[in-house]
Each structure stands twice: as structure tokens, then as C-alpha cells.
Amino acid sequence: MEKILLIDDDEGLNHFLGRFFKRKGYSVTACINGQAALETISAQSFDLILLDYKMPGLNGLDTLKSIKAAQVKTPVILMTAYGSTDTAIEAMKRGAYDYLVKPFDRNELSRIVAEALLLNRQMKEIVSLPNTQEPLREHAPGSGLKLIGHSRLMQEIYxxxxxxxxxxxxxxxxxxxxxxxxxxxxxxxxxxxxxxxxxxxxxxxxxxxxxxxxxxxxxxxxxxxxxxxxxxxxxxxxxxxxxxxxxxxxxxxxxxxxxxxxxxxxxxxxxxxxxxxxxxxxxxxxxxxxxxxxxxxxxxxxxxxxxxxxxxxxxPPLRKRSEDIHPLIDYFLGRFGAEYGKPIRHVSEGVMQRFAAYSWPGNVRELENCIRRAILLCAGDVVTEDHIELRDHPRASQLQTLDREQRMAGLKAKLQEIIPEVLRLSQEGVHANLIQMVEETIIAKALEQCGNNQVKAARMLGISRNTLRHRMKRLFDKQSDPK
Ligand SMILES: Nc1ncnc2c1ncn2[C@@H]1O[C@H](COP(=O)(O)OP(=O)(O)OP(=O)(O)O)[C@@H](O)[C@H]1O
Ligand SMILES: [Mg+2]
The missing domain is CATH 3.40.50.300 (P-loop containing nucleotide triphosphate hydrolases)
Known part of the structure; x- marks a missing residue:
């Protein structure tokens, strides 16, 4: 829960703001003067501080200075009366995040507070570079973010x-x-x-x-x-x-x-x-x-x-550094496992294979979302294919195409070995003889594979059933013709 500190001598306003922020889910502490605020700050840290600019005793500017000295990263929003914006802008030069003019416009208040809290998170949530010695699973919540991946490409980046x-x-x-x-x-x-x-x-x-x-x-x-x-x-x-x-x-x-x-x-x-x-x-x-x-x-x-x-x-895209997928999975399992209270240790072999064959068009974000979703769906301690949803399989189909192309190239090479032999043995009408031989073989094999079902064989060959019949008649009837 994010913690807001209110510093204002107007207790009515503290009360109003306290309720306003508590309803939004923040924890709120209020102080009625600068001195009390500094004591509070010395004991605990805050995510956002709202400070009245004009207070009896320690004034806003001095309080601001001491706050910044104690909690340099916590954004401070000044609250000023109408007409004193010049001084407020002056204070911003000394480290205040922004200012609000009393009486507040609620939308403006919500917007500025939300932006300041985002800044606070981004400033305080440290993003560290990987340390190879450290075990990845030991990810304590709130310990910041980490760049993961030990591929050569990522090491260059670090x-x-x-x-x-x-x-x-x-x-x-x-x-x-x-x-x-x-x-x-x-x-x-x-x-x-x-x-x-x-x-x-x-x-x-x-x-x-x-x-x-x-x-x-x-x-x-x-x-x-x-x-x-x-x-x-x-x-x-x-x-x-x-x-x-x-x-x-x-x-x-x-x-x-x-x-x-x-x-x-x-x-x-x-x-x-x-x-x-x-x-x-x-x-x-x-x-x-x-x-x-x-x-x-x-x-x-x-x-x-x-x-x-x-x-x-x-x-580089994730598909060019697939060796980073494994450490990223471990990291996300650790992070989201802790977040959702589910100690899931690993993903199944089947999932790993699908991940390895996948192109990851959404890169690390897609992997992160995939693991987050899997952890939410997973009831046991291993993520299986049932918990995984990938957009497409371009890599798998690419592999199939590649595989087919390689085999076809192999067959063509074999044909090139056979044909010179056929050429030597043929006497006349080499071309017609060769085509006939190939056609006979194709049709015979197709029929054999389809259990002599002519409809299926025609479909397999990509010709009409009539054409198939016609060819069969021409090829085989001639052969069986005793003349
Ligand atoms: N190497 C990494 N290690 C750990 N987490 C990562 C890594 N790379 C990306 N992420 C996580 O993946 C998500 C997407 O990363 P980020 O937002 O930095 O991507 P981006 O390149 O800015 O994307 P976009 O172009 O869509 O804005 C974030 O949640 C981020 O924490
Ligand atoms: Mg981005």
C-alpha cells in the first residue's frame, strides 16, 4: 500500500484529504506542523508528501529542504493559496514535484497525485544488471527489477x-x-x-x-x-x-x-x-x-x-537469443510465484519445446504475460501445455517447410544420379520413355498408398479422377496388352 504524508496546520483539510486518499486505497498519515512532520519522516519513509506552503513555525520552504535531505526521492507536492504561485514555482526549483492551488479541484488533485506516485515508483524501483553469481529464484518481493539473459547479445548490452x-x-x-x-x-x-x-x-x-x-x-x-x-x-x-x-x-x-x-x-x-x-x-x-x-x-x-x-x-528480438528464454522463465516464475503465492518450480518439457519453436512476436513482454497467465491457471507445481497459449506457430511451420525443401533437394540429387543411366540404356524416344516411367511409378505408388481407391489417389496427385482413369488405361492397359 502506498503511503502518503499530509502536512498542514488546517486539521479540517487534513481530515478531508485523509478520507479522500483512504477511499482510493492509500495509507495516510497527517501532521499539523513542519516539526512534527520531520520527526515522522525520520522514523518512516513515504511515497508521497503533500506540504502546506504557509504554516506557523517551520515554514514550507525550510520543511521542504529538510524533507529533501531526508528522503530525496519522495515527491513533494506543495499546497498553496491562490495568488502565491510564483513562490510555489520557486519552491519547485528547490525540489518540489508540483503545486496545487487551494481550494483543490478533485480531478487535478487525483491526476497530480497519480503522476507523482508513478514517478516515485520509477525512481525507487531499482532496475539492476544481472549478477551471474546470484540464484534467480530467490526473488524477494519489492527487491526491484532485473535485466535477465546471458546470451552474448545481451552481455554486450550490459x-x-x-x-x-x-x-x-x-x-x-x-x-x-x-x-x-x-x-x-x-x-x-x-x-x-x-x-x-x-x-x-x-x-x-x-x-x-x-x-x-x-x-x-x-x-x-x-x-x-x-x-x-x-x-x-x-x-x-x-x-x-x-x-x-x-x-x-x-x-x-x-x-x-x-x-x-x-x-x-x-x-x-x-x-x-x-x-x-x-x-x-x-x-x-x-x-x-x-x-x-x-x-x-x-x-x-x-x-x-x-x-x-x-x-x-x-x-535484439527474443527469437535471436533463445538461450535467454530459460533464465527468463525462471525469473518470471519466481517473481509471479511470489506475487500470487504459488511456488511453481518449473515448466514441463513439452512447454519448453513449444517455447523453443515459437517466434515470440511480442518478445519478452509476451513471454512475461504467458508465464503470468500460466501461474494463475496452474493448480499444481508444474506449468504444462494446458496452461500455455501462444499466438501462432510460425517457427514450427517454417521448420516443416525447411525440412520439406531439404528432402526435395535430396530427391532431386538422387534423380540426377539415375537419369544418366536411363539415358544410356534408352535407345530411342528417350524423353517419352522417361516421362512414362516416372508417371507409371507415381500412379502405381499413389494407388498403393490409397489402397487402390482411385478417388483418394486422384486427390493425392492433384488430378481429376477422370484424368487418373485415362492415364491408367493408357499406361497399364498398353503394358498388359500382349501385342
Ligand atoms: N531482459 C529482460 N529481463 C527481464 N524482464 C524483461 C527483459 N526485457 C523485457 N522485460 C520485461 O518485459 C516487459 C516489456 O519490456 P519493456 O516495456 O521495457 O519493452 P519495450 O521495448 O519498451 O516495449 P514497447 O516497444 O512495446 O514499448 C516489461 O515488463 C519488462 O520488465
Ligand atoms: Mg516501451
């Missing part, structure tokens, strides 16, 4: 992450859907010097273009109808932190230019604002598009492409 995480460079991560791009971005963040600063993930494809600019860069009060207060954008909120731009290939050309300016000069303006704002942001971008192709087709700025691609990491 090496790159290790080399570049601490350097303050941009990174471009590419790869098919579900290969772990976001997980790698988070691993880089957790191993970087910016690990105590915000990590904000933005999906460039999920937000409609007209809203996206204000989401990224914020807006001034009155910038457009409905802009009732100055809003801080994600880039500004991410100052000194790491910004993960997912699906960067979907960003509009106009915004690409503004992003480039942030990367090059570290500055931008809020929508409708004249003041230039400074922000020091490390960008990690991800895409499942071929960005080079997008550049060639004029859909992505070349200068931004090169700026982002200082370091590039390509995540």
Missing part, C-alpha cells in the same frame, strides 16, 4: 550500459516491441549519477500533438483558454534528471526542433511565455521505428537524430 550510464550522454535505444527498451532506459538511469534526480517517462505517441507541447514545456497562465495557472512541463520538472522519450519517432517536426534546442542550449520557453527557462536534462530516447529511414524520408530531423544517437543500443 557492457555498454556499464560503460555509458555514468557519462552524461544521450542514448538512443531501438528494438522491436517488448524487447525491454524501457527497462534498459531505467537501468541506465539507476546506474547514472542522476539516480537521485527525477526520471520522467514520456510516450511521444500517446499524447495528441496539440497537448504534447504544453505537456513537455509547460504553459503560462492565459496562454490559451483554460490555462488558469502556470503549469510546469515535464522537461522543467526533470531539471538535472533523466527524461525517457519513448516512441521518439512519432514526435512532430516542430517539437523535434524545440527538443534539439533543449539538448544543445539547455533552454526553452513555456507555451505563451517570453522568459527563457534553463533545464539540464539527460535524454534517453527509444523507438521501434527505423529512425535512419525516417530521416531519409524527411520525417525526422537529421541533426536531432545524430544528437540523440551519441550512444545507440539495439535490443
Amino acid at each position: 557492457k555498454t550500459i556499464g560503460q555509458i550510464a555514468e557519462k552524461d550522454v544521450s542514448v538512443l535505444i531501438s528494438g522491436e516491441s517488448g524487447t525491454g527498451k524501457e527497462l534498459v532506459a531505467r537501468a541506465i538511469y539507476h546506474h547514472s549519477r542522476r539516480k537521485d534526480k527525477p526520471f520522467i517517462a514520456i510516450n511521444c505517441a500517446a499524447i495528441p500533438e496539440n497537448l504534447f507541447e504544453s505537456e513537455l514545456f509547460g504553459y503560462e497562465r492565459g496562454a490559451f483558454t483554460g490555462a488558469e495557472r502556470t503549469s510546469i512541463g515535464k522537461i522543467e520538472r526533470c531539471d538535472q534528471g533523466t527524461c525517457f522519450l519513448d516512441e521518439i519517432g512519432d514526435m512532430s517536426m516542430g517539437l523535434q526542433a524545440k527538443l534539439l534546442r533543449v539538448l544543445q542550449e539547455g533552454e526553452f520557453e513555456r507555451l505563451g511565455g517570453r522568459q527563457t527557462i534553463k533545464a539540464d536534462v539527460r535524454v534517453i530516447a527509444a523507438t521501434n521505428k527505423d529512425l535512419e529511414l525516417e530521416v531519409r524520408n524527411g520525417r525526422f530531423r537529421e541533426d536531432l537524430f545524430w544528437r540523440l544517437k551519441v550512444i545507440s543500443i539495439h535490443l
Whole structure:
């Protein structure tokens, strides 16, 4: 359960907010002054803190400073009275996550709280690189996430992450859907010097273009109808932190230019604002598009492409690193087994075979969902084929096609050995003799395999029953003709 701390001298408001959050399933603690809050914080950690800006005794700004010193990663939302937004924005520069103006709009309150809690989770849930010495099964709940897989391809990736995480460079991560791009971005963040600063993930494809600019860069009060207060954008909120731009290939050309300016000069303006704002942001971008192709087709700025691609990491699809499937299964069995209280030890041999033959179009995410589902369905301690549902079997059918093609090639080689012999023995009408010989053999064998059932034999050969009769008459009647 996520824990929220309320700090406000207005007990009525604490009561109202307490009920509001408890109904939403959070645990709530309330303090009526800064001093009491600091004592509470020294004894336990919180996922989110709501702090009144104006309180008697220790003021909001000093309390904020002490909170940040004690729990650097916990987001703090300031609550201010109408008209004091400038001071609130000033406080944000000192580490507050956002501010809310009293009286609250419930939707706004819910939205900001949900976003802050997401940030809290992403900052605190550490994504670690694999340690080969450690047994995978011992996965304690709440111990964070881990990058799994020891294939050569993945080891290269861990090496790159290790080399570049601490350097303050941009990174471009590419790869098919579900290969772990976001997980790698988070691993880089957790191993970087910016690990105590915000990590904000933005999906460039999920937000409609007209809203996206204000989401990224914020807006001034009155910038457009409905802009009732100055809003801080994600880039500004991410100052000194790491910004993960997912699906960067979907960003509009106009915004690409503004992003480039942030990367090059570290500055931008809020929508409708004249003041230039400074922000020091490390960008990690991800895409499942071929960005080079997008550049060639004029859909992505070349200068931004090169700026982002200082370091590039390509995540290979799971089908190209099937040796990672086994450790991933163990990891997911351990994780979800603990989550659902089902100590399932392994998957059956049959499941392993199907997994090995499968193409995994949804990559690690698909495997993860498959194991999660299997654990929920499984009553015993072994996952069997009954608990598994895969989308298709392209790999199996591909293997069959390959197998057939290889055999046909073998037969053709045999034929090439036989034919010169036939040529030597034939005297005249070589072509007709050979075709007749082949046809006789095919028809005789087909009839034999179909128990002399002409309908079945015709179907097997892919000819009509009449044609078959006709050929049989021509071939065999002639043969049996004594003349
Ligand atoms: N190597 C890995 N080890 C452990 N878990 C992984 C690994 N790769 C991916 N996952 C898990 O698979 C899921 C998908 O990963 P992620 O969201 O990072 O993929 P993505 O490449 O960003 O996908 P998309 O392009 O669809 O956004 C996540 O739940 C992630 O934790
Ligand atoms: Mg992703």
C-alpha cells in the first residue's frame, strides 16, 4: 500500500484529504506542523508528501529542504493559496514535484497525485544488471527489477550500459516491441549519477500533438483558454534528471526542433511565455521505428537524430537469443510465484519445446504475460501445455517447410544420379520413355498408398479422377496388352 504524508496546520483539510486518499486505497498519515512532520519522516519513509506552503513555525520552504535531505526521492507536492504561485514555482526549483492551488479541484488533485506516485515508483524501483553469481529464484518481493539473459547479445548490452550510464550522454535505444527498451532506459538511469534526480517517462505517441507541447514545456497562465495557472512541463520538472522519450519517432517536426534546442542550449520557453527557462536534462530516447529511414524520408530531423544517437543500443528480438528464454522463465516464475503465492518450480518439457519453436512476436513482454497467465491457471507445481497459449506457430511451420525443401533437394540429387543411366540404356524416344516411367511409378505408388481407391489417389496427385482413369488405361492397359 502506498503511503502518503499530509502536512498542514488546517486539521479540517487534513481530515478531508485523509478520507479522500483512504477511499482510493492509500495509507495516510497527517501532521499539523513542519516539526512534527520531520520527526515522522525520520522514523518512516513515504511515497508521497503533500506540504502546506504557509504554516506557523517551520515554514514550507525550510520543511521542504529538510524533507529533501531526508528522503530525496519522495515527491513533494506543495499546497498553496491562490495568488502565491510564483513562490510555489520557486519552491519547485528547490525540489518540489508540483503545486496545487487551494481550494483543490478533485480531478487535478487525483491526476497530480497519480503522476507523482508513478514517478516515485520509477525512481525507487531499482532496475539492476544481472549478477551471474546470484540464484534467480530467490526473488524477494519489492527487491526491484532485473535485466535477465546471458546470451552474448545481451552481455554486450550490459557492457555498454556499464560503460555509458555514468557519462552524461544521450542514448538512443531501438528494438522491436517488448524487447525491454524501457527497462534498459531505467537501468541506465539507476546506474547514472542522476539516480537521485527525477526520471520522467514520456510516450511521444500517446499524447495528441496539440497537448504534447504544453505537456513537455509547460504553459503560462492565459496562454490559451483554460490555462488558469502556470503549469510546469515535464522537461522543467526533470531539471538535472533523466527524461525517457519513448516512441521518439512519432514526435512532430516542430517539437523535434524545440527538443534539439533543449539538448544543445539547455533552454526553452513555456507555451505563451517570453522568459527563457534553463533545464539540464539527460535524454534517453527509444523507438521501434527505423529512425535512419525516417530521416531519409524527411520525417525526422537529421541533426536531432545524430544528437540523440551519441550512444545507440539495439535490443535484439527474443527469437535471436533463445538461450535467454530459460533464465527468463525462471525469473518470471519466481517473481509471479511470489506475487500470487504459488511456488511453481518449473515448466514441463513439452512447454519448453513449444517455447523453443515459437517466434515470440511480442518478445519478452509476451513471454512475461504467458508465464503470468500460466501461474494463475496452474493448480499444481508444474506449468504444462494446458496452461500455455501462444499466438501462432510460425517457427514450427517454417521448420516443416525447411525440412520439406531439404528432402526435395535430396530427391532431386538422387534423380540426377539415375537419369544418366536411363539415358544410356534408352535407345530411342528417350524423353517419352522417361516421362512414362516416372508417371507409371507415381500412379502405381499413389494407388498403393490409397489402397487402390482411385478417388483418394486422384486427390493425392492433384488430378481429376477422370484424368487418373485415362492415364491408367493408357499406361497399364498398353503394358498388359500382349501385342
Ligand atoms: N531482459 C529482460 N529481463 C527481464 N524482464 C524483461 C527483459 N526485457 C523485457 N522485460 C520485461 O518485459 C516487459 C516489456 O519490456 P519493456 O516495456 O521495457 O519493452 P519495450 O521495448 O519498451 O516495449 P514497447 O516497444 O512495446 O514499448 C516489461 O515488463 C519488462 O520488465
Ligand atoms: Mg516501451
